[in-house]
Amino acid sequence: MVNLSEILFWGNILSDLLNYIIGFLVSLIFGILSVGIGISIVSIAKNADVANGISLLYGMPVIFASGALVPFESSIVYFMSPYWAKQIYLQFTVMGHGLSDYLYSSSLIGYTAAETNIPILAGILILFAMTAFFIALGIKLFQKKTQL
Known part of the structure; x- marks a missing residue:
């Protein structure tokens, strides 16, 4: 006979595993998005050095403005792709939220984030x-x- 504690234990394990799989898929989607941005940058650059400079000029402000490194309370974060990837990944894998839960405005959950x-x-x-x-x-x- 199976007792209730075993069912709850395996249910929690499966729920956590599903959250990690979704977190991995979010990371994969963000990686593909970054490849698209990289292709765009390479397409407008004349050589590799220029592409490197453009990627730094684009990447660093976007990462800081998205709140991915340091929590940033502003509505500009909603236009930055790292915010979406970071926040979804954080809430799925660390906090264990589900698909119907609401996103927080930053990673300062419990302090100032709403x-x-x-x-x-x-x-x-x-x-x-x-x-x-x-x-x-x-x-x-x-x-x-390439057509030129």
Whole structure:
């Protein structure tokens, strides 16, 4: 006979495993998004040194403005892709939230961060949309560069 504590134990293990799998998929989607941004940068650069400089000029401000390194309370974070990847990953893997829970405005959870009106599932869809946009933009720019 199976007791209730065993069922709860295996249920928690499976729930945590699902959260880690979703966290991995969010990281994978963000990696693909970064490749799209990289293709776009390479397409407008004249050589490797210029591409390196442009990527630093783009990447560093975006990472700081997204609140990915240091919590940043501003509405500008919603336009930065690292915010979505970081916040979804944090709330899934560290906090154990589900798809229907709401995203927090920053990683200062419990201090000054408030819940947004955006469910985590909508955040994942926004990350997918950003990925599709940057991949399409990168492909279009690269096609223009190679046709010249």
